[in-house]
Amino acid sequence: MSISSLALYVLVIGMMYFYVGQRTSLEQRANGDVRLHSLPHYYGLWTGLLSALPAFILLVIFAVGDDIVFAQMVKQYYPAAVLEQDVAQQTIAFARVMNVVDGIRFGNPEQWVLDAGAAWITWQATSEMLMSVIVLAVALGGGLIGYRQIAPDFRSRNGVERIILWGLVASSTVAILTTVGIVLSVLFESIRFFQLIPPQDFILGLEWNPQFEGAERAGSGNGEATYGMLPMFVGTLLISTVALTVAVPVGLFSAIYLAEYATPRVRSVVKPLLEILAGVPTVVYGFFAALTVAPFVRSAGEAIGLEVASESALAAGLVMGVMIIPFISSLSDDVINAVPQSLRDAAYGLGSTKSETVRQVVLPAALPGIVAAVILAVSRAIGETMIVVMAAGLAANLSFNPLDAVTTVTSQIVTILVGDQEFESAKTLSAFALALMLIIITLALNFFALQIVKKYREQYD
Amino acid sequence: MTDSRGRLSPQEAAKRVAATLGRRGSSEKRFRYLGVAAISTALMFLVLLFSGILSNGLPGMFQHYVTLEVYLDKERMDPQGDMSAASLYAGDSGKIVNESVLKALGEPKGRMAKKAARSIMSSASDQRLAQFAVANPELIGQTVPVKFALDDDIDSFMRGFISRETPQSERRINDQVITYVDRLNEAGLISYEISDYLFFGSASRNAEIAGIKGALIGSILTLAVCLVIAFPLGVATAVYLEEIAPKNRFTEIIEININNLAAVPSVVFGIMGLAIFIVAFGMPRSIPLVGGVVLALMTLPTIIISSRAAIRAVPPSIRDAALGIGASRMQTIFHHVIPLAMPGMLTGTIIGMAQALGETAPLLMIGMVAFIVDVPTGVVEPATALPVQIFMWADFAERMFIQKTSAAIIVLLAFLITMNAAAIVLRKKLERRW
Numbered sequence: 068m069s070i071s072s073l074a075l076y077v078l079v080i081g082m083m084y085f086y087v088g089q090r091t092s093l094e095q096r097a098n099g100d101v102r103l104h105s106l107p108h109y110y111g112l113w114t115g116l117l118s119a120l121p122a123f124i125l126l127v128i129f130a131v132g133d134d135i136v137f138a139q140m141v142k143q144y145y146p147a148a149v150l151e152q153d154v155a156q157q158t159i160a161f162a163r164v165m166n167v168v169d170g171i172r173f174g175n176p177e178q179w180v181l182d183a184g185a186a187w188i189t190w191q192a193t194s195e196m197l198m199s200v201i202v203l204a205v206a207l208g209g210g211l212i213g214y215r216q217i218a219p220d221f222r223s224r225n226g227v228e229r230i231i232l233w234g235l236v237a238s239s240t241v242a243i244l245t246t247v248g249i250v251l252s253v254l255f256e257s258i259r260f261f262q263l264i265p266p267q268d269f270i271l272g273l274e275w276n277p278q279f280e281g282a283e284r285a286g287s288g289n290g291e292a293t294y295g296m297l298p299m300f301v302g303t304l305l306i307s308t309v310a311l312t313v314a315v316p317v318g319l320f321s322a323i324y325l326a327e328y329a330t331p332r333v334r335s336v337v338k339p340l341l342e343i344l345a346g347v348p349t350v351v352y353g354f355f356a357a358l359t360v361a362p363f364v365r366s367a368g369e370a371i372g373l374e375v376a377s378e379s380a381l382a383a384g385l386v387m388g389v390m391i392i393p394f395i396s397s398l399s400d401d402v403i404n405a406v407p408q409s410l411r412d413a414a415y416g417l418g419s420t421k422s423e424t425v426r427q428v429v430l431p432a433a434l435p436g437i438v439a440a441v442i443l444a445v446s447r448a449i450g451e452t453m454i455v456v457m458a459a460g461l462a463a464n465l466s467f468n469p470l471d472a473v474t475t476v477t478s479q480i481v482t483i484l485v486g487d488q489e490f491e492s493a494k495t496l497s498a499f500a501l502a503l504m505l506i507i508i509t510l511a512l513n514f515f516a517l518q519i520v521k522k523y524r525e526q527y528d
Numbered sequence: 529m530t531d532s533r534g535r536l537s538p539q540e541a542a543k544r545v546a547a548t549l550g551r552r553g554s555s556e557k558r559f560r561y562l563g564v565a566a567i568s569t570a571l572m573f574l575v576l577l578f579s580g581i582l583s584n585g586l587p588g589m590f591q592h593y594v595t596l597e598v599y600l601d602k603e604r605m606d607p608q609g610d611m612s613a614a615s616l617y618a619g620d621s622g623k624i625v626n627e628s629v630l631k632a633l634g635e636p637k638g639r640m641a642k643k644a645a646r647s648i649m650s651s652a653s654d655q656r657l658a659q660f661a662v663a664n665p666e667l668i669g670q671t672v673p674v675k676f677a678l679d680d681d682i683d684s685f686m687r688g689f690i691s692r693e694t695p696q697s698e699r700r701i702n703d704q705v706i707t708y709v710d711r712l713n714e715a716g717l718i719s720y721e722i723s724d725y726l727f728f729g730s731a732s733r734n735a736e737i738a739g740i741k742g743a744l745i746g747s748i749l750t751l752a753v754c755l756v757i758a759f760p761l762g763v764a765t766a767v768y769l770e771e772i773a774p775k776n777r778f779t780e781i782i783e784i785n786i787n788n789l790a791a792v793p794s795v796v797f798g799i800m801g802l803a804i805f806i807v808a809f810g811m812p813r814s815i816p817l818v819g820g821v822v823l824a825l826m827t828l829p830t831i832i833i834s835s836r837a838a839i840r841a842v843p844p845s846i847r848d849a850a851l852g853i854g855a856s857r858m859q860t861i862f863h864h865v866i867p868l869a870m871p872g873m874l875t876g877t878i879i880g881m882a883q884a885l886g887e888t889a890p891l892l893m894i895g896m897v898a899f900i901v902d903v904p905t906g907v908v909e910p911a912t913a914l915p916v917q918i919f920m921w922a923d924f925a926e927r928m929f930i931q932k933t934s935a936a937i938i939v940l941l942a943f944l945i946t947m948n949a950a951a952i953v954l955r956k957k958l959e960r961r962w
Contacts, residue, residue, distance in 0.1 A: 249799075341570055422559035450794070
């Protein structure tokens with residue numbers, strides 16, 4: 068039976084048990100003047116859950132686990148020559164076996180490949196049968212156990228609520244599991260990368276040329292693959308700096324105006340309009356940057372006699388700045404509004420004008436929050452992907468000139484990992500090392516911002 | 529300003545203040561103008577962005593068609609003679625289209641002239657004719673007017689992107705072709721209509737027949753997976769953290785993790801999806817199932833945070849009342865707290881879904897960027913998504929693709945605006961103030 072139909076059967080069995088359990092307890096109540104411990108539907112839920120839940124968990128384990136077990140078992144078919152080779156060759160061998168399993172034939176596979184494929188198919192059939200029998204047996208048996216427990220003084224509600232509680236706990240661990248998954252997936256590949264390339268070469272290297280990797284391995288070409296991350300970090304910083312140069316003044320002054328000067332009507336119109344900027348997908352910004360802003364920057368630069376690369380850091384940074392404006396403005400707006408009115412009143416009472424109050428009282432009081440907002444915006448800019456993929460270049464120039472084409476960490480990750488890749492080459496692994504750096508930096512910035520907010524938050528309470 | 533260096537008489541102090549008033553007044557004005565300028569700059573960018581997209585995108589929703597008189601020759605169109613779709617698609621529709629266009633142009637002679645005439649038509653015209661025949665089998669054997677798309681270069685010419693003045697050698701279409709297009713145009717055969725390919729066509733390298741149908745359905749499937757996973761998980765986590773969790777180390781770790789996940793760049797979620805689901809679990813690339821799971825993990829913090837706020841907004845008196853008449857804690861939560869917090873939770877979920885709909889980078893990582901012509905019908909079939917389609921089209925150089933990309937962006941933005949508007953309406957209508 069296929070997994071989906073098996074899941075359907077388990078569901079039907081569970082619902083039948085629910086019905087039977089509820090009926091039984093209703094009958095018990097009707098038969099005499101016994102008082103049930105719980106409401107009848109809790110007896111039904113208990114039997115139904117006892118039947119369906121373990122069966123579903125088993126089903127998932129089978130569905131995920133069988134291929135992993137088979138992949139180990141199939142190794143016994145590999146000739147010794149293949150087993151001695153490195154992981155890349157084994158991956159290829161495995162792919163060839165899978166082709167046989169899927170009925171795709173490239174050329175003439177060796178006998179052992181055919182044997183392994185045939186064995187795989189038999190295992191699959193066996194495991195499917197085994198899975199069907201076990202899962203259905205568990206579903207029927209579990210329900211039977213629950214059914215036999217039904218008695219007026221059985222505390223079924225407590226049982227059901229315990230199951231629900233565990234469900235809630237399990238759901239909230241998903242956040243932890245995701246973080247662990249992210250860290251592990253990036254960490255393992257990064258460690259493999261650092262076994263190939265020494266960390267100091269990666270972190271301090273001034274040249275980034277992973278594309279020579281293929282040529283190097285083939286023994287041709289005259290380039291050497293180098294993996295120095297500095298050009299990309301400089302590029303990322305350059306674009307982020309341009310972005311912040313746009314976003315911080317515009318965002319901050321918008322926030323000040325909205326919080327201190329604007330009438331409620333202006334505020335109610337302008338604030339949502341600014342938030343639209345935050346809701347526009349980044350791919351749209353990327354298209355806008357590549358299509359409109361980059362040519363404009365280029366021709367404007369040419370008009371005043373500057374040479375501008377067609378994929379300049381300036382264009383990408385400008386558009387990224389626009390994307391970040393609402394981020395800074397709404398966070399700063401909140402912070403400015405949180406400054407107690409008494410501080411303003413005190414300043415007005417001493418005769419300050421509005422702008423003097425803002426500059427000398429409100430902004431200093433709101434500064435920690437504003438700094439935190441800017442740090443969060445920096446972390447956003449560093450992690451932003453689509454704008455730089457579409458509007459920044461791919462050439463890893465180590466340059467501080469915003470008119471040059473530079474590349475960024477995220478756009479290199481995308482370039483390396485999009486499409487088919489072999490998982491054993493240093494080039495592919497380098498993307499994971501870059502991602503590791505990206506995670507470390509963004510999390511550090513985030514942590515830093517939260518610390519600032521925490522430290523200064525309750526100053527006026 | 530008055531200072532404390534020496535004693536000033538009140539008159540002297542007032543005089544000194546009065547002397548600074550003009551300067552302070554204009555500084556006040558400057559500050560105010562800076563604020564106005566900042567807001568105008570931001571709004572100007574907004575206007576530029578939207579006007580750029582609309583000015584390219586609205587024409588992108590239309591395209592030029594030519595209506596030709598076509599003799600639907602049964603013998604050639606239906607080689608197997610059973611009128612089945614397979615037979616009609618295998619027929620010689622291409623030649624029939626060519627003959628029709630030559631006829632409309634007055635049977636030009638010579639190889640070059642014929643080639644020029646053929647180049648007017650979209651290269652997918654044969655499929656369109658076969659499709660037409662499948663839809664209208666009763667018309668086979670007659671001569672009927674059929675509408676075909678023009679080639680994208682001709683379309684660009686009709687829109688004025690290719691100028692007659694440019695020397696022939698630098699133009700994508702030659703003088704002969706222009707003469708023919710003019711002739712068709714004068715005969716009133718060329719029309720400018722809403723593009724049916726945009727909404728009902730699938731991915732193609734030919735600009736005139738490329739459409740977003742496959743990408744749109746891929747996006748919907750991906751979002752469905754995302755919703756089915758993220759909503760229950762997010763609500764369950766929020767309920768646990770707000771209503772049940774004791775203040776201990778474990779709870780703290782969960783909260784820190786949720787905050788961290790909210791800060792992780794989206795492309796990193798894609799890398800995790802690639803390393804765990806595709807490489808480690810061996811799931812296929814490019815499928816909405818993996819895309820949906822990755823997006824669900826990405827939107828989880830948004831949903832958790834807004835659901836927690838919604839649960840917190842339910843006043844304690846409700847819980848006390850329920851507990852007071854003998855409900856258990858779970859009954860209180862499931863019968864009272866969750867229903868009352870539902871509008872807020874749904875609002876957060878819709879906003880999270882809108883985020884997920886616009887997200888591109890993680891989907892690139894898990895291979896949803898592949899060129900997929902077939903419209904996906906399930907979550908385990910290769911698919912692409914609307915923002916990814918936009919990304920791919922943005923790379924193509926043809927003039928018409930710029931307009932198609934913008935048109936696709938309009939569709940994406942329309943979805944996003946609808947979702948956000950729904951969230952706002954929901955919040956206004958259903959949220960209760962206590």
